[in-house]
Amino acid sequence: MHIESGNPQDTAAAGGPRIGRRMLLSAGAVLAAGAGAATATALGRGSGHQAPALPAPVPHYGARQSGLTYRQLPATRLLALDLPATADRDALRGLLAALDKVLAAASDGSLADPRLSAAPVSSLAAVGPALAARLKLDAPAELAELPAFPGDRLDPARGGGDLLLQISAEQPWTTGVLTEHLLTAARPFGAAPRWSQAGFLPNVPDGETPRNLFGFKDGTANPDPADPGLWHSDGTILVYRRIRMDTAAFAAVPTDRQELAMGRHLMSGAPLSGTAEHDDPDIYIKHPDGSYVIPVDAHVRLSSPRLDGGARMLRRGYSYDDGPDDRGLLFCAFMRDPALFTRVQNRLAENDALNPYLTHNASAVAWVLPGSRPDRPLGATL
Structure with missing residues (x-):
């Protein structure tokens, strides 16, 4: 969770003067005669008209x-792959190089597919702890599976995996087509899909925090992605959780109680201890009667970095909607050590006021590899 144009209108009135057939024919002739000249003018240097600018590609x-x-693009797809038990390091390097080639071409618009047009595409590839251990890869020592948490209802078919890929774009159409290309590239290496999950963000103005399916802003207190505390030599560790949200039950709760459970105001996103969204939540301030302004079981309190020596996760979550009874959050957080997530989740699992409305049903951990270069594909340093 938090852890801390419409069509142009016709201007002619319905009761306005009628236009005769001869007038229409005359106007049509004038338009037809001038069409070529008008087109030439529109395409010429002096026309003042320009074709819509193509979006700048995302550097891969x-x-x-x-x-x-x-930046987070509004449509995403997560794809997990498993490798054959006989796969060795050379097979992994070959697979990652093939995937990197597809992702680079998708990013610069050179992937040959008539279904794709120039559009921003971002991506990441990560290695799961089981594969890293099996192949004795040079991965961070902190890479490890998460422990079991109280209340978990995990489906193994929806989590884990040897490789985890994420592709994001402006439209789900793009992520779907790219998934096909990635699976085609992976097939010669014996890699098989384990699970796939689509997610989305609501349309919000640039710089505004998107809301989750409970209606609250999600991702307010995020660290700077350049924070060195997140990285291992340009790589980091991803913790993924698929969290079903009982949106109907939560919506039935009065707004003031929702805000107490979350620890933030619904509309502004401000912490209960402040007045603006980006005010730092003060988990120690009290009311005159001695009770905490942010309650002891509030989500914001239990996930506060103040309880972890200031350590923060970079959260880039998405909502998902797989049916009326299966909607929620794809929690994607990046950190140097997943022990941070374990500490936070243990506190949440024990006391979070949101627990009656949340079910964690899938989980994964993966080592997000450093970036690639044209002469050094993903995984070359492994």
């Missing part, structure tokens, strides 16, 4: 993968 190559360095 760089020290860190674009799925973490570029």
